[in-house]
Amino acid sequence: MIIIYETQLLFEAQWVQNELTAAGMKVHISGEFLGGAVGDLPPTDAMIKVWLYEEQHEQRARQIIEKLEASRKTAGPDKPCLQCGELLSPHFERCWQCDTWRTDI
Numbered sequence: 176m177i178i179i180y181e182t183q184l185l186f187e188a189q190w191v192q193n194e195l196t197a198a199g200m201k202v203h204i205s206g207e208f209l210g211g212a213v214g215d216l217p218p219t220d221a222m223i224k225v226w227l228y229e230e231q232h233e234q235r236a237r238q239i240i241e242k243l244e245a246s247r248k249t250a251g252p253d254k255p256c257l258q259c260g261e262l263l264s265p266h267f268e269r270c271w272q273c274d275t276w277r278t279d280i
């Protein structure tokens with residue numbers, strides 16, 4: 176098992192997890208409960224990690240993550256969720272806060 180992605184934002188970790196799972200890979204997120212304790216921990220321990228179980232998929236997983244990051248950079252401005260007002264990046268089809276599907280994109 177290897178760490179394929181690290182972030183301080185849970186939704187980013189979940190986003191990577193969703194994409195890799197959809198591509199048929201087995202992944203696991205760790206550190207998602209550390210959010211409230213960031214000040215007590217060294218920065219590297221505060222990161223949320225996405226683990227890839229099968230190392231033979233590493234190259235494909237990294238390509239998928241690269242594409243995700245590229246698509247985020249070229250996406251438009253963030254927009255609030257129509258349901259709860261949470262600010263969402265344009266590439267999200269669903270609000271990570273209230274799970275509402277977006278109709279404005």
Ligand SMILES: [Zn+2]
Nearest residue numbers: 256259270273
């Ligand atoms: Zn919402």
